[in-house]
Amino acid sequence: MSCALNLACTWFDAAFEQPAHALALKLNVPAIGYESLDNSDYACLLIVDEAGLQLQVTGKKRPGPVRVDFVSGAVAHRRQFGGGTGQLIAKACGLNKGVRPFIVDATAGLGRDAFVLATLGCSVILLERSALVYELLNDGVEQARGVPEICEIVERMTCKGEDSIDWLNSLNPEDKPDVVYLDPMFPHTEKSAQVKKEMLLFRSLVGQDNDAAALLDAALRAALYRVVVKRPRKAPCVEGVPPTYHLEGKSCRYDIYALKKFD
Ligand SMILES: C[S@@+](CC[C@H](N)C(=O)[O-])C[C@H]1O[C@@H](n2cnc3c(N)ncnc32)[C@H](O)[C@@H]1O
Known part of the structure; x- marks a missing residue:
C-alpha cells in the first residue's frame, strides 16, 4: 500500500524518530525531522507522538488534527450514553x-461505527x-488496548488493510460473516462546522x-444473514438490487438487504 497525498511523517520528540521512519517507509512518503506546522512544504503531516498518530493539515489557519480516539470525546460519550441496542x-x-452477529465492516474508515457494534458485543x-x-x-485500536474500560471492546475488533471487494470475493465458505456492513463515501452537503472541521480532510x-x-x-454474496448499507437520509440507494427495507434516522438511513432470518 502507498499514499498519493503530499504528505510526510514527522516527530517532535526524538523518541518517536524511529517509529516515524518505519511508518514513512510503509506509506512510501518522506520522513522529516522538525517541521513547522504553520509553514511546511507538505500539505499534510502525519505526526507520531506519545498519543499515537495524528494527521495534521499544515498552514496558519489549519483545522484540528484527525486521529482515531476511542477513549475520549464523541465516541466515548456515545459508548456511555448512546442508547445501547x-x-x-x-x-x-x-x-x-x-x-450478536459476527460482522464485517467493509468500509471501516475511522472505525466509529465498528466501535459501536463492538461495544454492543x-x-x-x-x-x-x-x-x-x-x-x-x-x-486507534492499538492505543485503546491499554485502556481498562475499553480493552475488552477492542479485543472484538480486528483491522485489516485490504480492499474489501477482493477480500469478500475470496472468503472461504466457513468464514462467511453473518452481516456485512457498508458505509461508502458519498458527496455530502451538510454545512455544519463540525462536519467541516473533522471530515473535509x-x-x-x-x-x-x-x-x-x-x-x-x-x-451480498459473502453475508449469511444480511447486508446493511448506511446512506445519507435522502441519498439514492447503491446501484444494484433494491434493499428489502430501510430504517431512517435524523441524518442517515440504513438500507437492509435481508438474506435470511436470524435464528
Ligand atoms: C465513509 S467512510 C466510513 C466511515 C466509518 N463507517 C466510520 O464509522 O468511521 C468510508 C471508508 O470506506 C473505505 N472503503 C471504501 N471502499 C472500500 C473497499 N472496497 N475496501 C476497503 N475500504 C473501502 C474508504 O477508504 C473510507 O475510508
Whole structure:
C-alpha cells in the first residue's frame, strides 16, 4: 500500500524518530525531522507522538488534527450514553436479545461505527483500503488496548488493510460473516462546522467510493444473514438490487438487504 497525498511523517520528540521512519517507509512518503506546522512544504503531516498518530493539515489557519480516539470525546460519550441496542445501527444489523452477529465492516474508515457494534458485543472485522486511513485506524485500536474500560471492546475488533471487494470475493465458505456492513463515501452537503472541521480532510484523503455497487455485490454474496448499507437520509440507494427495507434516522438511513432470518 502507498499514499498519493503530499504528505510526510514527522516527530517532535526524538523518541518517536524511529517509529516515524518505519511508518514513512510503509506509506512510501518522506520522513522529516522538525517541521513547522504553520509553514511546511507538505500539505499534510502525519505526526507520531506519545498519543499515537495524528494527521495534521499544515498552514496558519489549519483545522484540528484527525486521529482515531476511542477513549475520549464523541465516541466515548456515545459508548456511555448512546442508547445501547436501541440505536438504529444495532437494529439495522439485527442485534436482538441474545443475537450478536459476527460482522464485517467493509468500509471501516475511522472505525466509529465498528466501535459501536463492538461495544454492543459483536465481533467485527474492519477492512480499510486507504493505507493512510488504515494506519490511523489501527493506531486507534492499538492505543485503546491499554485502556481498562475499553480493552475488552477492542479485543472484538480486528483491522485489516485490504480492499474489501477482493477480500469478500475470496472468503472461504466457513468464514462467511453473518452481516456485512457498508458505509461508502458519498458527496455530502451538510454545512455544519463540525462536519467541516473533522471530515473535509478525511474526504479529501479517500475521495469518493465509485465502486460501491461492486462492493455491494460482493457483500451480498459473502453475508449469511444480511447486508446493511448506511446512506445519507435522502441519498439514492447503491446501484444494484433494491434493499428489502430501510430504517431512517435524523441524518442517515440504513438500507437492509435481508438474506435470511436470524435464528
Ligand atoms: C465513509 S467512510 C466510513 C466511515 C466509518 N463507517 C466510520 O464509522 O468511521 C468510508 C471508508 O470506506 C473505505 N472503503 C471504501 N471502499 C472500500 C473497499 N472496497 N475496501 C476497503 N475500504 C473501502 C474508504 O477508504 C473510507 O475510508
